[in-house]
């Protein structure tokens with residue numbers, strides 16, 4: 346037998362009267378902070394402060410302290426020269442793939458000075474993965490775990506609800522978005538907390554296109570620190586422009602927001618370490634092999650001349666439409682496997698700052714990496730195909746638009 | 759089963775030794791995870807599901823949980839309730855009981871309820887509902903042993919009996 | 929319509945009744961509204977010491993008698 350809603354509540358009322366006594370509830374400091382962080386007047390400044398703190402901790406720990414202060418010295422100073430000498434057969438295929446291609450595309454063999462230029466599996470591959478990406482994601486996940494366990498996410502959702510409504514989503518879409526900043530895969534999975542198909546589709550498409558993952562942000566911050574602001578600005582603007590358009594175009598409903606805001610809790614050390622540990626082991630198991638594989642594949646394609654050929658074929662689009670050098674074709678191939686690798690590769694191609702901004706944005710918005718791809722497929726192949734359709738349109742229009750803006754600003758031609 | 763963010767995943771990890779994510783926001787778990795635990799030497803399968811506010815799913819994550827419940831009729835349900843929000847927790851627990859599932863209720867976040875000066879007479883609640891009710895604090899492990907020990911002898915109950923025990927609907 | 933401070937729920941519109949039931953919001957419950965975000969943003973209410981946030985359109989369908 347089932348009860349009606351009213352009957353069930355009546356029953357609960359009765360039971361509760363017999364078994365529960367509500368003592369006097371005293372407002373605690375936690376509640377006070379809780380209220381302050383959702384009230385717009387106080388909450389928005391707090392949110393900005395938290396995000397800023399997040400960002401600067403990320404930059405200073407990952408970029409400055411670990412990568413520049415330690416790993417660059419280690420890899421460029423010791424590992425690379427040692428390997429260049431110790432690995433047999435300089436100039437051979439294997440040597441080029443594993444250690445040092447000696448100036449990509451150039452006719453003379455010159456030993457590289459840095460692990461960015463060498464582009465061997467054992468040099469750049471390992472350096473990018475361990476020296477740059479690992480510190481970046483470690484600190485990212487530490488801070489993410491803190492935000493999650495303290496209980497801040499739902500409050501951020503409340504504050505951002507209004508803005509996200511403009512793109513057919515609601516405040517809670519911030520959860521998949523933030524998770525995606527770590528890795529797009531759990532981000533795509535988290536779209537399930539959104540109510541309608543429309544919302545999930547918009548969210549998934551925006552994530553796959555505009556949200557760079559932690560690994561990628563880490564390396565961007567390393568190779569193009571001065572241009573980060575521009576790149577992120579372009580991505581955020583894109584997120585909203587195309588979100589707005591999708592909201593208008595995609596049929597379906599965008600229901601209102603209805604969520605539970607949990608109380609703040611003191612994060613458990615045990616849980617935080619467990620999460621980070623899980624991420625780091627996952628990184629070694631999944632990301633590291635992919636970075637190395639990606640590196641190897643790109644090198645082989647270079648040696649076979651495929652990338653040069655692709656560059657020539659695509660040159661009109663690259664140079665004419667996007668305004669970036671045709672060598673960018675190589676990184677775009679790598680981007681399908683690992684975006685961090687692609688950004689690392691871009692850093693050694695000779696181009697102007699504005700071209701670099703465009704190229705990095707393109708690497709981000711163009712195809713999601715294989716892992717994300719697989720996850721999207723799991724959520725439905727129809728959506729995946731539609732998302733790819735949107736993606737292609739976005740890459741061309743937005744890429745062209747960025748080029749156009751550059752021309753107008755007089756920094757591109 | 760239980761509302762989002764009541765500690766289901768903490769329970770699951772403790773009981774099976776698994777490693778699913780626990781976070782302080784609703785909607786952490788969006789897919790089910792299966793695991794195994796031992797009860798008196800016997801292997802028993804346990805499933806962690808996303809939280810849901812009712813048996814009438816409003817999003818895809820809730821859908822996973824409700825579908826899991828409905829597809830496997832011969833299951834026992836650990837209904838995890840946030841003791842500090844007991845009334846709404848009972849709402850979902852009753853829905854599950856009404857559908858005829860054998861249920862054990864974990865009054866989780868007992869520590870939180872205690873701090874909020876909410877006192878629940880678990881014994882009496884158990885008498886009225888006719889299903890085991892165990893106060894627990896999942897993060898410290900309190901009450902989990904008792905919960906497990908009571909899992910084996912749970913039975914479906916009739917709502918009519920509950921109504922009678924509570925003294926009618928008026 | 930809702931205002932700040934405390935009140936008692938007197939009516940909930942149609943199917944919404946079912947949706948918010950799981951969140952403990954129902955007729956006769958006392959609730960306190962703690963914030964209302966600007967530009968048609970969501971409201972945050974406290975029911976039984978649990979914070980819930982609702983979009984304004986949903987909130988408007990819940991009638992509260994303010995004391």
Ligand SMILES: Nc1nc2c(ncn2[C@@H]2O[C@H](COP(=O)(O)OP(=O)(O)OP(=O)(O)O)[C@@H](O)[C@H]2O)c(=O)[nH]1
Pocket residue numbers: 494610613760761762763764765766767768769779780781782783784785786787788807808809810866867868869870894895896897898
């Ligand atoms: N104080 C206290 N906190 C708890 C207790 N049980 C769980 N928590 C905390 O509550 C939060 C939610 O726990 P989860 O296990 O992720 O919740 P869940 O029910 O799986 O949530 P969803 O996956 O979103 O449905 C975490 O931050 C836990 O640390 C408890 O008994 N007492």
Ligand SMILES: [Mg+2]
Pocket residue numbers: 766767768779780786787807808809
């Ligand atoms: Mg969970």
